[in-house]
Amino acid sequence: MSSTVSTPISFDYPLQDSAGLTCTAQAWAKVPPHLAGPEKAAVIERIKQLLIEKDAALVAHYYVDGDIQDLALATGGFVADSLEMARFGKNHSAKNLIVAGVRFMGETAKILSPEKRIFMPDLEATCSLDLGCDTNDFAKFRAQYPDRVVVVYANTSAAVKAQADWMVTSSCALAIVHQLKVEGKKILWAPDRHLGRYIQEQTGADMLLWNGACIVHDEFKAAELEILKAAHPNAQILVHPESPQAVVDLADVVGSTSAMIKAVVEGTAAEYIVATDKGILHRMRQLAPNKKLIEAPTAGNSATCKSCAHCPWMAMNGLQGILDCLENASGEIFVDEPIRTQALGCIERMLDFTANHPDLLAKAQHGFVKNIGAA
Numbered sequence: 324m325s326s327t328v329s330t331p332i333s334f335d336y337p338l339q340d341s342a343g344l345t346c347t348a349q350a351w352a353k354v355p356p357h358l359a360g361p362e363k364a365a366v367i368e369r370i371k372q373l374l375i376e377k378d379a380a381l382v383a384h385y386y387v388d389g390d391i392q393d394l395a396l397a398t399g400g401f402v403a404d405s406l407e408m409a410r411f412g413k414n415h416s417a418k419n420l421i422v423a424g425v426r427f428m429g430e431t432a433k434i435l436s437p438e439k440r441i442f443m444p445d446l447e448a449t450c451s452l453d454l455g456c457d458t459n460d461f462a463k464f465r466a467q468y469p470d471r472v473v474v475v476y477a478n479t480s481a482a483v484k485a486q487a488d489w490m491v492t493s494s495c496a497l498a499i500v501h502q503l504k505v506e507g508k509k510i511l512w513a514p515d516r517h518l519g520r521y522i523q524e525q526t527g528a529d530m531l532l533w534n535g536a537c538i539v540h541d542e543f544k545a546a547e548l549e550i551l552k553a554a555h556p557n558a559q560i561l562v563h564p565e566s567p568q569a570v571v572d573l574a575d576v577v578g579s580t581s582a583m584i585k586a587v588v589e590g591t592a593a594e595y596i597v598a599t600d601k602g603i604l605h606r607m608r609q610l611a612p613n614k615k616l617i618e619a620p621t622a623g624n625s626a627t628c629k630s631c632a633h634c635p636w637m638a639m640n641g642l643q644g645i646l647d648c649l650e651n652a653s654g655e656i657f658v659d660e661p662i663r664t665q666a667l668g669c670i671e672r673m674l675d676f677t678a679n680h681p682d683l684l685a686k687a688q689h690g691f692v693k694n695i696g697a698a
């Protein structure tokens with residue numbers, strides 16, 4: 324019989340507005356001004372020119388500013404979730420990669436492509452899941468359960484990945500954990516407690532969960548979502564599984580960013596309530612211009628809004644930062660070689676699994692998406 328055991332460890336990222344570059348107030352303070360008009364056009368042209376001159380490619384996450392997403396696509400780069408960003412960066416022939424996202428994405432690119440130089444618009448762009456999973460604390464936790472397979476989410480540091488057997492993203496976590504369960508493995512999971520709980524529920528795997536959370540998804544509110552749904556009874560509710568259980572339970576579709584975009588593009592509904600970072604709406608609007616997209620609520624009577632559905636660290640990515648990478652070689656990512664080689668195994672295992680088992684991925688994805696026929 325499978326069981327989920329929440330660990331007694333509580334390492335949530337503290338949300339207080341204390342000093343320090345990792346707190347959300349400091350992150351918001353570092354969000355660059357939005358460029359406009361001729362100034363913006365000039366910076367974009369210069370970036371385009373330098374990407375060619377420096378043999379560089381721009382890879383962006385769905386949560387970063389729409390201008391950056393557009394620039395990535397216009398220059399032969401890529402906009403994707405973290406799984407496909409990793410794969411694209413590894414396979415691309417460019418000598419230099421500019422990764423517009425958060426730090427663990429740049430580290431993953433460096434781990435996979437040590438021969439490339441990897442740059443980020445702001446090296447202080449991090450993630451509450453990464454911050455909430457300290458390397459040494461995780462090592463102690465892991466040491467208590469040597470019989471368990473260690474599965475970590477992509478949103479962790481290179482040093483935590485170096486301690487893992489598998490890395491997963493929300494696109495493939497369900498398929499991989501399901502396969503591990505079939506093989507009779509017990510799992511130690513970190514760091515997102517909501518995603519871990521959801522995967523456990525879906526697979527029935529025996530999982531021990533680290534107690535981390537994403538500050539963006541953790542704030543979606545079930546009570547307000549029900550009110551919104553009552554006002555839009557025909558809307559489909561799309562929820563990222565980093566959200567709390569009460570929010571996931573209201574979803575028509577639960578899935579990764581890619582799965583949510585697919586649900587909007589291929590779905591027959593005219594309206595969608597979207598519970599993930601609002602940066603994703605840019606790409607959704609481009610791919611499904613006739614669909615009405617509504618942001619899921621983080622405000623209302625039960626609100627404790629720290630992010631308001633937008634990640635402050637993702638927001639730190641700006642056009643000027645990209646230009647600085649190209650002009651001044653600023654924001655380069657380095658990973659110590661012993662850590663890099665240790666972390667490589669868990670990432671390659673994931674990439675090999677997803678490349679070699681499209682059937683299992685599709686099957687798991689079908690399970691991951693509730694009521695897909697109606698979406």
Ligand code: SF4
Nearest residue numbers: 450451537538539634
């Ligand atoms: S949205 Fe959440 S999971 Fe993604 S980078 Fe920001 S804090 Fe981390």
